[in-house]
Amino acid sequence: MLAAATLLAVTSVGTRLAAHGDVTPQPVDTSALPDIGDKWVTHNPYRGNAKAAEIGKSAFGQNCARCHGLDAISGGIAPDLRYLELGDSGDEWFVQRFQHGSSRDGKVYMPPFGEALGQKAGWAIRSWLETRHTDD
Numbered sequence: 001m002l003a004a005a006t007l008l009a010v011t012s013v014g015t016r017l018a019a020h021g022d023v024t025p026q027p028v029d030t031s032a033l034p035d036i037g038d039k040w041v042t043h044n045p046y047r048g049n050a051k052a053a054e055i056g057k058s059a060f061g062q063n064c065a066r067c068h069g070l071d072a073i074s075g076g077i078a079p080d081l082r083y084l085e086l087g088d089s090g091d092e093w094f095v096q097r098f099q100h101g102s103s104r105d106g107k108v109y110m111p112p113f114g115e116a117l118g119q120k121a122g123w124a125i126r127s128w129l130e131t132r133h134t135d136d
C-alpha cells in the first residue's frame with residue numbers, strides 16, 4: 001500500500017522528478033514529427049519546430065535532467081547544456097554526444113542514447129535546448 005501510494009505520488013508529480021531515479025532510457029513518442037529516415041543527420045531538421053521543442057522538453061526531463069539538471073540548468077555534475085553553441089556546429093557536437101555518449105579509460109561519463117531513443121527524439125531534445133540557450 002505504501003509502495004503504491006509512493007508510486008502514485010511520484011507519477012502525479014510528473015516526469016521531471018521521476019526521472020531522477022531512472023537509469024534506463026525512457027521511450028519518447030515522436031510520432032507527431034516528420035520522419036527523417038534511419039541515417040543519422042548532423043544538423044537539426046526540426047530547428048525552430050515548436051512541436052519538436054515540446055516533445056524534447058519532456059524527453060529531456062525523462063532522460064537527461066538527472067545529470068544535466070531540471071530545465072537544463074546544471075547542478076554541476078554534468079555540463080550546462082544551455083551554453084551549447086547554437087546552429088549547425090552545436091548540432092554536430094550535440095548529436096555526437098547524444099548518439100555515442102562519453103567514456104574515457106573505461107569509465108562511462110554519459111551513456112549513449114542513439115540506439116535506445118533514435119534520432120527523432122535526439123533532435124527534438126536539441127530543438128528544445130536551443131530555446132534554453134544562454135551566453136551569460
Ligand code: HEC
Nearest residue numbers: 063064067077078079093094097098102109110111113125
Ligand atoms: C549519467 C549522467 C548523464 C546523463 C543521463 C546524460 N548525460 Fe550528457 N553528459 C554527461 C557528462 C558527465 C558529460 C560530460 C562528458 C565528458 O566530460 O566527456 C555529458 C556531456 C553531454 C554533452 C556535451 C556537452 C559539452 O558541453 O561538451 C551533451 C550535448 C549531452 N551530454 C547531452 C545529453 C542529452 C541530450 C542527454 C539525454 C538524452 C544526456 N546528455 C544524458 C552526463 C550525462
